[in-house]
Amino acid sequence: MAHSIPMIPGPQVVPSAVCFQCQVCCRFLEQDSFLRPFFTEEEIQQAVAHGIPSSSFPDHRGSQIKVVRHPTGEGFLCPAFDPTTQHCRIYEVRPLDCQLYPFALMWNAQHDGVVLGWDTLCPFLLEQANSDRPLTVGAPTSSTLTLPTAFMEQAQRVATYLESDNVLKTLALHPRLVTPFQPEVVVLQPLDRLTTILRSSTKDDTR
Template identity: 75%
Template structure:
């Protein structure tokens, strides 16, 4: 049985009122999107206890959730997301993968280092960085953007948390919590301890 991963310290970066108005999170253009949230064994048990169907998880030892077709629009939704209320049905027990967002845990482009960054697809963080238009329309490189100090401080807290002993042990068991490289993510920290842990345990497979 896997150990529960502790809740990420510090405040929620994006205010709830902003999240409820957003149309980015919890939605996926493809049924097999690599960005579908990954649940550990313990997180799957909690999700099922809170009403998510066991069939949503292909492997109860740890897996990405199976998304469902959007009832009124194109694409797919996380089955924990209620499109009417714009709320997550399991918010209080949401997995680490969801707690992290709009920060992202991923391998760098050469797949040599695990890094922590922030997702420029998040409209709120993009606004905080002083950019109003999605980068693909604006023609600006993600690396040119900088977040305010408070957000960078929270990113540092998360980086420290991810490299703590207990979390390292859990990530070694669930390496698919680390996504492949995402070009829309601005890298903030290189996680050397986590990289070494995954390399030494030979568990650096990805989604």
């Protein structure tokens, strides 16, 4: 059964004008990249209603989207991405997995805890980073990368959202929304409630 969840609260971290010029998001080097966005059942229904072919989703109960070959470049693209305009065709109903970026929801290196972090592959965030406060890159390596207060406040809003009851139910149904460990992601905080729920789940969490 489709399970509705609200959009992530708060402002978009990266300005739209910057996103439209970036060459990172929505592009993949491999056809089977584990970073392909995962869509829940309801998100698949919304994407199809907005013009994405139903064949883009191997399992309509919830799955990662099938990417397509870049028409003029190397690698692969999300079929919802328009390389001419640099816009997402389903932006208003984009899945939680895409809403999160440049935050990352992932398992830690030991795969015994879920954490929230930010992706250093995002050029805008990397430019904003400074050395005011040490954070952890992956774990347990130390780093001096940190971000402006407004970004950190939004990160806290996202963490609170992810551990709200309604969203936890969705994540429990779709544990593949949590990615494997990514060493280039700076860990911001552990998500203990989500960890407890997923560690007790028997559902496959492998991307």
